[in-house]
Amino acid sequence: xxxxxxxxxxxxxxxxxxxxxxxxxxxxxxxxxxxxxxxxxxxxxxxxxxxxxxxxxxxxxxxxxxxxxxxxxxxxxxxxxxxxxxxxxxxxxxxxxxxxxxxxxxxxxxxxxxxxxxxxxxxxxxxxxxxxxxxxxxxxxxxxxxxxxxxxxxxxxxxxxxxxxxxxxxxxxxxxxxxxxxxxxxxxxxxxxxxxxxxxxxxxxxxxxxxxxxxxxxxxxxxxxxxxxxxxxxxxxxxxxxxxxxxxxxxxxxxxxxxxx
Amino acid sequence: xxxxxxxxxxxxxxxxxxxxxxxxxxxxxxxxxxxxxxxxxxxxxxxxxxxxxxxxxxxxxxxxxxxxxxxxxxxxxxxxxxxxxxxxxxxxxxxxxxxxxxxxxxxxxxxxxxxxxxxxxxxxxxxxxxxxxxxxxxxxxxxxxxxxxxxxxxxxxxxxxxxxxxxxxxxxxxxxxxxxxxxxxxxxxxxxxxxxxxxxxxxxxxxxxxxxxxxxxxxxxxxxxxxxxxxxxxxxxxxxxxxxxxxx
Numbered sequence: 001x002x003x004x005x006x007x008x009x010x011x012x013x014x015x016x017x018x019x020x021x022x023x024x025x026x027x028x029x030x031x032x033x034x035x036x037x038x039x040x041x042x043x044x045x046x047x048x049x050x051x052x053x054x055x056x057x058x059x060x061x062x063x064x065x066x067x068x069x070x071x072x073x074x075x076x077x078x079x080x081x082x083x084x085x086x087x088x089x090x091x092x093x094x095x096x097x098x099x100x101x102x103x104x105x106x107x108x109x110x111x112x113x114x115x116x117x118x119x120x121x122x123x124x125x126x127x128x129x130x131x132x133x134x135x136x137x138x139x140x141x142x143x144x145x146x147x148x149x150x151x152x153x154x155x156x157x158x159x160x161x162x163x164x165x166x167x168x169x170x171x172x173x174x175x176x177x178x179x180x181x182x183x184x185x186x187x188x189x190x191x192x193x194x195x196x197x198x199x200x201x202x203x204x205x206x207x208x209x210x211x212x213x214x215x216x217x218x219x220x221x222x223x224x225x226x227x228x229x230x231x232x233x234x235x236x237x238x239x240x241x242x243x244x245x246x247x248x249x250x251x252x253x254x255x256x257x258x259x260x261x
Numbered sequence: 262x263x264x265x266x267x268x269x270x271x272x273x274x275x276x277x278x279x280x281x282x283x284x285x286x287x288x289x290x291x292x293x294x295x296x297x298x299x300x301x302x303x304x305x306x307x308x309x310x311x312x313x314x315x316x317x318x319x320x321x322x323x324x325x326x327x328x329x330x331x332x333x334x335x336x337x338x339x340x341x342x343x344x345x346x347x348x349x350x351x352x353x354x355x356x357x358x359x360x361x362x363x364x365x366x367x368x369x370x371x372x373x374x375x376x377x378x379x380x381x382x383x384x385x386x387x388x389x390x391x392x393x394x395x396x397x398x399x400x401x402x403x404x405x406x407x408x409x410x411x412x413x414x415x416x417x418x419x420x421x422x423x424x425x426x427x428x429x430x431x432x433x434x435x436x437x438x439x440x441x442x443x444x445x446x447x448x449x450x451x452x453x454x455x456x457x458x459x460x461x462x463x464x465x466x467x468x469x470x471x472x473x474x475x476x477x478x479x480x481x482x483x484x485x486x487x488x489x490x491x492x493x494x495x496x497x498x499x500x501x502x503x504x505x506x507x508x509x
Binding site for chain 1: 328377379380381383384385390451452453454455456470471472473474477495497498500501502503504505506
């Protein structure tokens with residue numbers, strides 16, 4: 001066990017806050033400011049109890065609470081940080097998830113859960129924002145993105161077949177989509193309009209993301225356009241990861257926005 | 262009582278759509294209100310002698326439309342609270358939210374305190390263990406429904422005599438820039454999904470464990486001090502953030 005993790009945790013015996021709460025809040029703060037990074041192993045309950053000179057029960061309670069709040073997970077008897085934040089550029093630039101996973105320092109991989117051609121009725125297309133499909137035919141893919149073999153985000157895409165002729169035969173399913181589109185069709189996504197909200201995970205999606213049913217997640221729907229303003233993709237994702245974004249809203253930007261509105 | 266559901270089997274309009282439309286209409290007219298319980302699928306199919314698949318389809322449509330929700334083990338409920346749509350680049354500015362949603366947003370301060378108990382906030386504010394902060398807890402409502410629970414942490418050393426100056430109508434930017442003359446340069450936010458605690462769910466009038474959007478914001482001044490830390494809890498079901506992102 002790295003001794004440095006132990007050194008980071010302390011308790012204040014004069015405080016009116018109980019010890020397990022203090023341990024939990026200490027750990028949480030270290031995880032949120034990324035002193036304890038994704039996948040860091042935590043000390044065993046015995047080690048930490050001995051270090052802080054408290055009962056093992058105190059540490060057990062703190063760890064259980066952190067599992068409940070989904071900051072840590074237990075694997076093969078070891079508690080490990082499971083909290084993860086996608087980098088800011090994933091949010092405010094149109095970055096491929098694949099690249100965002102690499103930016104986290106993880107090895108990305110993609111599992112294709114489903115790929116098929118679907119026909120959508122005009123009402124559904126309108127809701128998604130597609131206005132010009134001649135036949136309502138779309139290539140549908142549903143894929144799970146992993147970082148170091150841990151599921152991070154599940155993403156469905158609807159790609160109009162008249163924009164991507166032949167994709168249903170040639171796209172295997174596990175390739176990064178943006179690169180594939182550029183290599184085969186010669187254009188890129190230029191703009192993405194996103195709506196995100198917090199939702200509870202259904203049993204099915206929770207199972208795929210290795211989370212409990214009802215775990216809070218971020219649902220994001222994306223309408224993606226090319227440089228000519230043509231809508232080329234509708235995507236919907238669920239992720240338990242946080243988005244660390246908008247690192248800066250400067251005073252100047254805020255004043256400008258306030259004036260405009 | 263389910264007199265708001267009307268079915269005419271003699272017309273071509275599909276029955277599931279008739280059910281979905283009648284319930285939508287009842288919600289729009291106010292006959293059905295937020296948190297009203299709807300009949301079970303079985304009750305509807307017995308009363309109208311229709312198959313349960315049809316009712317199921319109607320309810321699924323209404324769930325997709327965001328009109329109703331199922332609570333496991335309890336039943337199906339109306340969920341027509343206003344959804345607040347906010348541009349991510351201005352999420353902190355409630356005056357703008359007011360204009361865009363055309364509904365009056367009210368703010369109540371429910372707690373004003375001095376403390377040093379919240380370890381995460383102490384760290385975010387770069388305070389020492391014995392340094393205290395002011396805690397202000399605000400609840401924002403739209404049409405009597407809570408839309409935001411806000412905890413504001415202000416280090417006491419930067420806000421001398423705040424207790425005597427405090428006014429529940431204060432605007433946080435006003436306070437920082439005009440009352441205390443800090444040269445606020447930027448703010449730093451991160452967005453994460455969390456499950457509502459029992460206490461937070463009571464304040465926000467949602468179920469415990471419902472998804473919340475937690476937005477943590479740090480405000481930094483020209484001396485690189487963290488002059489304010491805010492935790493905003495938005496009920497997930499009623500808040501959408503919109504953002505337009507450009508490729509690089």
